[in-house]
Amino acid sequence: MRESSDGTGNREREGGQREFSRQLGPLICGKMSFVVLILTSALSVSSLTADTEKGRRKVVHVLEDDTGAVIVQTAPGKVVTHRGGSITLPCRFHHEPENTDPARIRIKWTKVTDALQFEDVFVALGRQQRVFGSYRGRVFLEQAGPGDASVIIQNVTLEDYGRYECEVTNDMEDDTGFVNLDLEGVVFPYYPREGRYKLNYHQAEDACKQQDAILASHSQLHKAWLEGLDWCNAGWLEDGSVQYPISHPRDQCGRKDTPAGVRNYGYRHKEDERYDAFCFTSKLNGKVYFLKRFKKVNYAEAMKACIRDGSVVAKVGQLYAAWKFQLLDRCEAGWLEDGSIRYPIVNPRSRCGGSQPGVRHLGFPDKKFRLYGVYCFRENKDETAGGTGMTKRPADGLTRRKSSNSIPMNATRVI
Numbered sequence: 001m002r003e004s005s006d007g008t009g010n011r012e013r014e015g016g017q018r019e020f021s022r023q024l025g026p027l028i029c030g031k032m033s034f035v036v037l038i039l040t041s042a043l044s045v046s047s048l049t050a051d052t053e054k055g056r057r058k059v060v061h062v063l064e065d066d067t068g069a070v071i072v073q074t075a076p077g078k079v080v081t082h083r084g085g086s087i088t089l090p091c092r093f094h095h096e097p098e099n100t101d102p103a104r105i106r107i108k109w110t111k112v113t114d115a116l117q118f119e120d121v122f123v124a125l126g127r128q129q130r131v132f133g134s135y136r137g138r139v140f141l142e143q144a145g146p147g148d149a150s151v152i153i154q155n156v157t158l159e160d161y162g163r164y165e166c167e168v169t170n171d172m173e174d175d176t177g178f179v180n181l182d183l184e185g186v187v188f189p190y191y192p193r194e195g196r197y198k199l200n201y202h203q204a205e206d207a208c209k210q211q212d213a214i215l216a217s218h219s220q221l222h223k224a225w226l227e228g229l230d231w232c233n234a235g236w237l238e239d240g241s242v243q244y245p246i247s248h249p250r251d252q253c254g255r256k257d258t259p260a261g262v263r264n265y266g267y268r269h270k271e272d273e274r275y276d277a278f279c280f281t282s283k284l285n286g287k288v289y290f291l292k293r294f295k296k297v298n299y300a301e302a303m304k305a306c307i308r309d310g311s312v313v314a315k316v317g318q319l320y321a322a323w324k325f326q327l328l329d330r331c332e333a334g335w336l337e338d339g340s341i342r343y344p345i346v347n348p349r350s351r352c353g354g355s356q357p358g359v360r361h362l363g364f365p366d367k368k369f370r371l372y373g374v375y376c377f378r379e380n381k382d383e384t385a386g387g388t389g390m391t392k393r394p395a396d397g398l399t400r401r402k403s404s405n406s407i408p409m410n411a412t413r414v415i
Contacts, residue, residue, distance in 0.1 A: 074166055074177030082184045082325075083282035085156050088142055089179045091149040091166035102126070106169040107141070107149045111162055112178075114239045121164065122151055134159070158183065158214045158282060185282035186324040187216045187224035189231045190316060193339055193364040196233055201270035204236040204277035211338065212317035213279035214238065218262075220280050221245060225262050228356070234265055235276040242268045242275050281317035286379040288314045288322035290330045293374075299367035302335040302374035311376035313337045318377050319344060323359050333362055334373040340364050341372050 074091050081087040089109070103126035111119040120132040122139050131139050135153070142150040149168055153160060161183050167176045190207055192198060199207060208215050215238035216224075225245035232253040234244045242265040250256050254263055268275070291305055306313045314322075315337045322328040323344035331352040333343045341362040345352050353360045365371070 074179050078180040078182040080182045080184060081156050083156055083158055084285050085283075086152060086154045087156060087181065089151050089153065089164055089166070089181065091151075091168075091177055091179065092147050093149055093168040093175070094147045095170065102146070104171055106167075106174075108167045108169070109139075109151055110165045110167070112165055113162065118165075153181075156181075156183070158185075158280070161214075161217070161280075182219075183280075183282045185220070185280050186320050187220050187229060187278055187280050188213075188316070188320045188359065189233065189235055189276055190279050191233070191276040196276060197274050199236065199277055200272065200274050201236050201240055201268075204275070205238075207277055208279035208317070210315070211279060211281075212315045212321075213281040216278040216280035218243065221278055222262055231278075233276045234263070235278040236268075237278055240267050240270055241265070242273075243278070279317060281321050283325050284318060284321045284377075286318075286377055288318050288326065288328055288375055288377050290332055290334055291374050291376050296370045296372055297335070297374060298370045299335055299339060301370070302372075305374055306376035309376060309378075311378040314375040314377040316340065316342070319375055320359055330375075332373050333360075334375040336375060338364075339367055342375075 079087055079089060091109075093105075106123070106125045108123045109121040111121055113119070121135050122131050122141075123129070124141060129141070131137070134157070138154045140152050140154075142148055142152050144150065149166055161181060164179045164181060165176055166179065167174055190211060190213075192207060205215050215236060217238050218241065221229075221237060221243060222245075225247065228247055229245045230247035231244055232246070232250075234242045236242055243262050244253075245262050246253050247260050249258050249260055289311075291309060291311075293305065297305060303313055313335060319328075319336060319342060323346065327346050328344045329346035330343055331345065331349070333341045336342055341364075342359050343352075343362075344359050346357050348355050348357055
């Protein structure tokens with residue numbers, strides 16, 4: 001969902017705006033923008049108060065000035081869910097004075113990338129609504145009452161992670177607020193069979209996608225470091241920077257006398273420079289399991305064995321997700337889809353590779369070796385429409401909330 005470097009996303013955005021403006025006609029003509037004072041510090045994760053960290057939900061008022069006509073309220077910090085879940089991005093507005101025709105209120109949601117590029121998500125003018133791109137069929141107004149501009153995102157994907165702008169326009173004046181959507185998940189380092197430091201940015205991005213993941217953000221990597229991730233090889237992040245987390249400083253990882261933290265090489269040349277990748281994945285719509293067999297198998301036999309069992313060979317991201325959310329603990333090495341050999345350990349023991357939990361990696365052996373088992377992945381097709389992962393819009397009675405502070409039951413929390 002990030003904008004491509006060739007500007008394709010911007011052209012699609014501009015085309016969508018022209019088409020929508022033509023349909024809605026003069027109702028949105030003459031709109032005049034003005035400077036909005038936004039309390040950005042309240043939206044920064046690093047500046048959350050202790051009360052917010054304890055789960056207390058607060059509201060930030062985003063105002064034009066002391067007599068502004070449109071006032072937008074959004075939640076500070078982050079709203080958190082997981083892949084496949086549903087979440088409400090909260091946004092409310094009111095007017096001073098309250099004399100505006102609701103049919104003339106324009107609500108627009110946009111995703112904002114770190115590069116300050118914009119991706120249209122949803123727009124509504126009165127009863128006319130439009131959803132854009134991959135959000136089609138998944139984004140709806142919450143409609144909890146007058147002044148509610150909140151939207152519900154269903155079947156959340158990894159790419160939905162990020163920052164969203166809620167804009168409310170009243171003919172001549174508008175106001176905006178921001179909501180950060182976070183996902184519960186796990187960050188893992190990744191390098192291909194060819195070896196370490198072989199991936200430019202675009203190859204790293206593709207490698208993560210091939211393993212059921214996306215390139216991690218800095219905040220996701222920082223959180224993983226706080227939880228104990230220690231990795232001595234630098235890897236690409238989604239913003240084009242190269243970083244690596246060190247929990248136990250040592251000479252071979254940037255000197256022993258330097259403090260622990262996330263080391264940062266800065267923004268690197270996306271085509272010419274090569275590093276590993278830090279990938280991020282979230283909850284699975286399915287199950288990873290070790291296929292019990294009497295004999296060890298080579299890679300080709302592993303592929304066939306999973307297919308015969310109604311599954312496929314698991315990807316690296318799927319094994320990490322199973323370790324994190326499914327608490328998969330298996331002291332047996334097995335093939336994965338990329339040809340690597342790994343196994344997940346939740347409860348460490350001496351015979352299973354060390355004193356720390358994690359996914360053990362034994363490298364990329366010759367695919368002809370019959371030395372290992374195999375980890376398979378089976379999708380939960382009964383939880384999706386035809387296995388596509390798409391869900392239907394809930395009945396109106398389910399989308400309406402008793403108050404603006406409510407969130408869907410399967411959305412985890414606001415922090």
